Amino acid sequence: MATISGNALVGETLKRIGVDTMFFIMGGPINDALTSAMKKGVRGIDVRHEQAAAMSAHAYARVTNKPGLCLGTSGPGTINLTTGIAHALIDCSPVVAFGGASPIKEFGTGTFQEIDQVAIMKPVTKWAERVYETHRIPEMIDTAFRRSIAGKPGPVYLDLPSDVLYGEVEESSVTWPDLSRTLARSKPQGDPALIEEALKLIEKSSRPVVLSGSGVLWSDGADALRKWVEATGMPIYTTPQGRGVLPEDHPHAFLNARSTAMKEADLFLVVGTRLNYVFGQLKPPRMSGTAKVVRIDIDPAEVGASPRLDVGIVGDAGTVMRQMLATGGKRVDAGRFADWRGHLAAIEESKRFEQEKAMSTDKTPIHPLRLCKEVRDFLDRDAILVVDGQEILNYGRQSIPTYFPRHRINSGTFGTMGVGMPMGVGAKVARPDKQVVVLHGDGSFGLNAMEFDTAARHNIPVIVVISLNGGWTADPRREKPGRDLGYTRFDLFAQSLGCHGEQVEKPEDIRPALERAKNAIKNGKPALVNVVTDFAARAVTVRFTKTAT
Numbered sequence: 409m410a411t412i413s414g415n416a417l418v419g420e421t422l423k424r425i426g427v428d429t430m431f432f433i434m435g436g437p438i439n440d441a442l443t444s445a446m447k448k449g450v451r452g453i454d455v456r457h458e459q460a461a462a463m464s465a466h467a468y469a470r471v472t473n474k475p476g477l478c479l480g481t482s483g484p485g486t487i488n489l490t491t492g493i494a495h496a497l498i499d500c501s502p503v504v505a506f507g508g509a510s511p512i513k514e515f516g517t518g519t520f521q522e523i524d525q526v527a528i529m530k531p532v533t534k535w536a537e538r539v540y541e542t543h544r545i546p547e548m549i550d551t552a553f554r555r556s557i558a559g560k561p562g563p564v565y566l567d568l569p570s571d572v573l574y575g576e577v578e579e580s581s582v583t584w585p586d587l588s589r590t591l592a593r594s595k596p597q598g599d600p601a602l603i604e605e606a607l608k609l610i611e612k613s614s615r616p617v618v619l620s621g622s623g624v625l626w627s628d629g630a631d632a633l634r635k636w637v638e639a640t641g642m643p644i645y646t647t648p649q650g651r652g653v654l655p656e657d658h659p660h661a662f663l664n665a666r667s668t669a670m671k672e673a674d675l676f677l678v679v680g681t682r683l684n685y686v687f688g689q690l691k692p693p694r695m696s697g698t699a700k701v702v703r704i705d706i707d708p709a710e711v712g713a714s715p716r717l718d719v720g721i722v723g724d725a726g727t728v729m730r731q732m733l734a735t736g737g738k739r740v741d742a743g744r745f746a747d748w749r750g751h752l753a754a755i756e757e758s759k760r761f762e763q764e765k766a767m768s769t770d771k772t773p774i775h776p777l778r779l780c781k782e783v784r785d786f787l788d789r790d791a792i793l794v795v796d797g798q799e800i801l802n803y804g805r806q807s808i809p810t811y812f813p814r815h816r817i818n819s820g821t822f823g824t825m826g827v828g829m830p831m832g833v834g835a836k837v838a839r840p841d842k843q844v845v846v847l848h849g850d851g852s853f854g855l856n857a858m859e860f861d862t863a864a865r866h867n868i869p870v871i872v873v874i875s876l877n878g879g880w881t882a883d884p885r886r887e888k889p890g891r892d893l894g895y896t897r898f899d900l901f902a903q904s905l906g907c908h909g910e911q912v913e914k915p916e917d918i919r920p921a922l923e924r925a926k927n928a929i930k931n932g933k934p935a936l937v938n939v940v941t942d943f944a945a946r947a948v949t950v951r952f953t954k955t956a957t
Contacts (some may be wrong), residue, residue, distance in 0.1 A: 414573040417545040417582065418506075419444030424546075424587035425553060427477055429453065429468060429837055435481030437570030438508040442479065444472040453837060453866055454819075456858035458485055460830035462492020462563075465503045467834030467868060470649075471792065471814050473626065474591055475502040475556045476834065482508040482570070483521025487528060491824065495533040496563040498822035499649065500622060502556035502718070503563040505529070511571035512540060529565035538567035542575035543582045550585040557593055560707040561626050583820045584718035595627065598704065598723035598731055606677075606702040606719045607736040610640070613675035613700065615748045618723075619687055621647040623680020629726025630654075630813040633679060636729055641742030642677065643669055643752055647686050648805060656809035662752040663809070664759035667694075669752055675700045680725035682710060684821060690716050767807060773942040774915050776800055776875050780807040780847075781916040783873060786926075788843040790815065792835045797849020798827025799882050800875040802947030804847050815842075819852075826855025830868040833863050843926075844870045851880040851893060859899070860934060864905045869929035872936045873922070874898050876911075877943045884944035895940060903937035911938040 419439040421429075429451045432442060455461045458480045465476030480486035486507030496503040507529075510522040521567050529536040535555040539548045545568075552566045612614055624633050630653045634655035637644050637660050644654055645666055654661055662669065670688075673696045681687070683703075688694040690701065700721045705711050711720040721728055780803050787793065787808070793815045795804040803820060810816040817831050832846035853874055863870055879893040886892075903908030908928030912921045918939060925935035 410579045411576045412579050412582065413440075414542040414545050414568075414575050415440040415553050416773070417542070418549070418568070418573070419446075419448040419450070421546045421549045421587065422450055422477075423448035424584075425550070425590045430477040430479060431455055431464040431468075431834070432479040432484060433458055433461065433481065435485055436508060438479055438481055438506070438568065441506075441508075441573055443764045451837075453833070453862065455830065455833075456861050457542060457856060458488030459491040459826075460833075460856050460859045460862070462489045462496065462503060462505060463827050463830035464834035464837070464859075465505075466492060466496045466499065466501050466836045467794070467817055467831035469502050470817055471835050471838040473628065473751055473814065474506045475553055475637055477504045477506070479506045480508070482510055482525075483523055486525045487523070490528065490532050490551060492830075493529065493563045493565070495820060495822045495824040495827065497532050497534065499820040500561050500626075501563065502561040502714075504552050504556050505533075505563060507565065507567055508573070509538070509567045509569040511839060512569045513571055520580045526565070526567050532563070533565045534562035536565040536567075538569070539572050542572050543577045543813070545572070546582060546584050546587070550590050553590050557591065560623070560710070593925070595724035595727045596706070598721040598728040600731070600735075601835070602719055603731055603735055604719065604722045607732070607739060609675060609702060609718060610677065610736070610740055614745070615673050616642050616675040616677060616745065617669050617673040618642050618644040618677045618679060619646075619681060620644060620653055620679045621650040621681020624650060624653050624729075625726045625813050627706070627724045627726035628678060629680065629729050631723070632729035632733060634728050636733055636737065639733065639737040639742065640740040640751060641745045642750060645669065646817050647681050648816070650681060652810040652813040655811040657811070660749065662749075662756040664718050664763065665752040665755035668755055670695045673699045675702065678703045678705075679729065680806045683715060686821060691946060701817070702729070724877065763807065770915055771942070772914060773940055776803040776941050776945050777807060777949070778876055778915045779873070779918060779939050779941060782815060782915075782922065783845065784808045786919060786922045787845060791843040791845055792817070792839060793834060794818065794828050794832045794844070794846045796825065796831070796846070797852045797875065798880065799877065799945060799947045800847060800849045806947070808847075808948060825852040828852055829856045829859040830862075830874065832872065833859055833868055835862075835868045836868045846870055846872045848872060848874045850874055850898070852879070853898065854893070854896075857898070860902060860907070861905055863934040864907050867932035868934060869932050870934045871922070871925050872934060873938065874938050875941045876938050877945070878943045879943070882944055882946040884946065897938065899936055899938040902934070906931045908935035909938065911940065913940045
């Protein structure tokens with residue numbers, strides 16, 4: 409009878425699920441599994457560090473709304489995935505990680521690279537397991553992908569020991585799940601009685617605010633939420649990762665009036681987001697202490713743990729918003745909130761003028777806000793922007809808008825540095841038809857700078873813009889330990905890899921350099937613009953903790 413190897417089962421399973429891309433570094437015992445998958449049509453992107461593989465898979469997942477796949481070799485290779493996996497856990501992103509492992513038959517003998525990888529992965533995943541029998545590989549891979557997108561999305565891990573991968577079994581002994589349904593999501597509705605309670609509270613409010621996050625994007629609920637905002641006239645604010653759910657030049661978007669809206673609201677409609685430090689745990693004085701709270705989330709534990717709650721609806725964010733529209737889209741009159749919107753619009757207009765003035769400065773060294781202005785004006789409307797760093801992350805958050813869902817990626821609530829370059833790679837692989845720009849701090853770029861080489865080798869034409877302020881964070885008084893990194897010529901680094909790179913020191917030269925980079929990537933290679941910025945420029949932002957850098 410015909411036999412099949414575990415490696416071949418991996419490739420065939422991924423093909424049947426519909427996986428088209430994976431991020432990895434080669435090595436034992438996963439090489440033959442990689443080869444099998446590539447022969448089945450899966451594109452392999454070999455990176456320069458395994459944490460970057462997880463980060464690229466994360467961006468791929470965020471842009472495509474399907475799980476991203478990364479793989480590591482046994483021992484250190486798999487352990488290197490954990491930073492990116494932990495980032496995906498805190499960001500609630502569906503990343504599937506496979507790790508090669510020492511043979512089961514040699515567990516406990518001190519064999520090469522033997523360590524309990526499942527135990528290491530359990531704290532940083534929503535599910536981690538090991539395959540013990542070769543014929544169960546399709547079943548376990550199916551389970552891993554299903555787990556990653558079930559309920560609140562998150563990363564999962566599957567351990568693949570070498571003797572399981574290289575084992576040979578009779579094909580008739582393999583039970584194949586219906587892999588055409590692996591990526592199907594359940595979208596539970598909310599309780600109609602609770603939706604009615606929520607609508608009654610909204611009808612009584614005069615200063616409501618929508619707070620939304622990534623859950624809206626994972627549920628494909630952006631369109632429903634936009635229609636709700638337009639029908640009801642409720643102002644909306646999102647988490648950094650949830651941006652673009654509404655175009656940020658929309659009449660109901662008042663980004664510069666965020667602080668006022670949070671303090672003066674009399675009702676928060678919280679849709680598909682955790683109530684963590686991003687929204688101040690809904691605690692005063694940053695947030696209104698008297699506002700009613702309506703919460704919609706697919707995770708009952710999130711709703712149950714709400715610090716404040718008047719109505720909690722458990723259900724898929726997009727599905728519940730469609731229910732809300734069907735039931736209350738005409739009941740909640742947008743005219744009721746016209747004065748509230750007018751109040752926020754006046755603040756928005758006033759601050760926009762001040763912001764534009766600050767962003768237009770001609771000072772040298774270049775102020776990071778001027779760099780952000782030039783990037784903002786250069787970006788295609790539907791560009792995907794990845795931002796990573798300290799000062800530049802905060803300046804970019806404040807000043808560069810996003811107009812489409814899934815087109816903004818940053819360091820996330822875990823604050824992971826070094827994500828920019830690998831996430832730019834993952835985003836461009838996911839959407840090769842879109843302009844992808846990575847706005848990087850120089851310190852954070854250094855953590856995964858060699859992923860620029862990954863982009864060069866695989867012809868992934870991203871544009872990387874570096875805010876070169878000479879080190880970690882702003883340091884006006886030159887007193888932070890280990891802050892200074894020097895003014896590295898990253899442009900020459902890019903040139904050494906056969907790519908376009910140039911350095912800019914005057915504000916008027918930024919846009920021409922960006923245009924040259926845009927022209928240069930037509931050859932399929934990435935480009936890098938190294939912009940010398942003011943080391944003393946400190947971004948003004950909310951202090952989330954007492955230990956903020």
